[in-house]
Amino acid sequence: MVNILYLEDDLEIGEWITQKLNEHNYKTSWLTSGIKLPDDLSEYDLIILDVMLPGLDGFSIGRRLKRMDATIPIIMLSARSSIDDKLEGLEFADDYLTKPFHPEELLKRIEVQLRKYERSRKQTLKIGHLDIYQESQIIHDRETGEEVMLSGKQFYIFRFFLKHLNQILTKEQLYEGVWKEPYRDGDKSLMVHIRHLREKLEKDPSNPQIIETIRGIGYRVRG
Numbered sequence: 001m002v003n004i005l006y007l008e009d010d011l012e013i014g015e016w017i018t019q020k021l022n023e024h025n026y027k028t029s030w031l032t033s034g035i036k037l038p039d040d041l042s043e044y045d046l047i048i049l050d051v052m053l054p055g056l057d058g059f060s061i062g063r064r065l066k067r068m069d070a071t072i073p074i075i076m077l078s079a080r081s082s083i084d085d086k087l088e089g090l091e092f093a094d095d096y097l098t099k100p101f102h103p104e105e106l107l108k109r110i111e112v113q114l115r116k117y118e119r120s121r122k123q124t125l126k127i128g129h130l131d132i133y134q135e136s137q138i139i140h141d142r143e144t145g146e147e148v149m150l151s152g153k154q155f156y157i158f159r160f161f162l163k164h165l166n167q168i169l170t171k172e173q174l175y176e177g178v179w180k181e182p183y184r185d186g187d188k189s190l191m192v193h194i195r196h197l198r199e200k201l202e203k204d205p206s207n208p209q210i211i212e213t214i215r216g217i218g219y220r221v222r223g
Helices: 011-023 058-068 083-089 103-122 152-163 171-179 189-201
Strands: 002-007 026-031 046-050 074-078 095-098 124-127 130-133 138-141 211-214 218-221
Touching (some): 046 103, 058 074, 083 095, 152 218
Parallel strands (some): 002 026, 002 046, 046 074
Antiparallel strands (some): 124 130, 130 138
């Protein structure tokens, strides 16, 4: 069953939407504010979020939720229909629906976002504390809630590892696979990039668990 997290402070609208969602076999957790957000979004498949909420507004809450899980779809609901409001919401949300709306339109938009989310989940790798979204090429740290930003060469090295998960790769294979030229003995470029890569990816770069060193051979990333 699909689980939806729904934030709406208007009791009449909240009851109406919750009833419509339940009628279509969606399990709905309805909150009237963002004060007690879940600590973990893993049980939810989609979020419906009103903009006008007490305390923190929907824009602030939406950004926080996206930091917790970069791929979970968020549909904003709002009576605010100005282009500025829509653009602000769509900076992080996946869809923006203005009130009043027909419930069938909301249900259809939910279906669209769930299809996208399912494709994204199928292409997501979980390695240690990292979620790696291969379609969008986003690396998300589940513990900090932050996106891990890699430089160009760091990204290409890590992507090469991901294409060869669980394989032990020699420095020659890595260098030639990323730089597209023969490895030269004594070249320290790869080692320097891997050190910087570990500083961004590992909990403890001095004791790497993601990019393992295979003594005398090379490196490996386990899937």
